[in-house]
Amino acid sequence: MKNLIFDLGDVIIPIDLRAPLRNFAMLANMAEADAEALWKQHGIWQQHETGLIDDDTFRAAVREIMGNRPNTPAHWADEVIDTAWNSVLLDLPVERIDRIRELASRYRVFMLSNTNAIHIREVNRRLVSLGQPTLEEIFERVFYSHELKMAKPSPDIFQHVLGEAGLVAEETAFFDDNAGNIRAAAALGIQAVHVVPPKTMLDYLQDF
The missing domain is CATH 3.40.50.1000 (HAD superfamily/HAD-like)
Structure with a gap:
């Protein structure tokens, strides 16, 4: 070898693959199951992972998908989105x-x-x-x-x-x-x- x-x-x-879902659901004031359904429907995780969309497009998609609801802020800062997204990573x-x-x-x-x-x-x-x-x-x-x-x-x-x-x-x-x-x-x-x-x-x- x-x-x-x-x-x-x-x-x-x-890693904790469900941590971002939990965090985005909390930010969007929705049930985790509903957040998961939206992620699967739009496939932005896979698009980001395979380079079909860049970081800015990914963040914009998160705001559109998760924030486009009554009484939910759709203008989360990049840092807010990145922190939720990076919660998948546990202690190194x-x-x-x-x-x-x-x-x-x-x-x-x-x-x-x-x-x-x-x-x-x-x-x-x-x-x-x-x-x-x-x-x-x-x-x-x-x-x-x-x-x-x-x-x-x-x-x-x-x-x-x-x-x-x-x-x-x-x-x-x-x-x-x-x-x-x-x-x-x-x-x-x-x-x-x-x-x-x-x-x-x-x-x-x-x-x-």
Whole structure:
């Protein structure tokens, strides 16, 4: 094994996927189930994650979708929207970052994440506040879905990473929490490691 590719959410940093829904529902004074229905109907999460809409368009869509109701303010500041959106990100375990940095001395290390620019800026802000390098400095290269305009589990994104970084699939381990992503990577010959709670990435890295 020569190469290690890491997912971000629930591999490096724990996440709570329902937290943004709870926060936007509270801001809009609506039930969480109603907020969830609106998100699914309009699909702005996926559009943001695959780079079909940028940060400003995403925020405008949130204001339109969540704020277009009687007695509900539709002019939330960017910071209000970003704070609610970033509530998906829980506390960042520094020991996971330390382990990756240690592995980087023996392996080529990469990140492949379905994400968006708002979340990446927040993760990097937290890393710097903890005295750590940014994601772009920790990894040899980062691959973000919103920049590539494609997302896991599409085989295309895995093939793009292998090609761009010059990696041999059989010499590459991929760590992800999503079973669909794991199956897609394994189908290409990548050594796919499914990170399943209560274990963390640190448990799966013991033999590296």
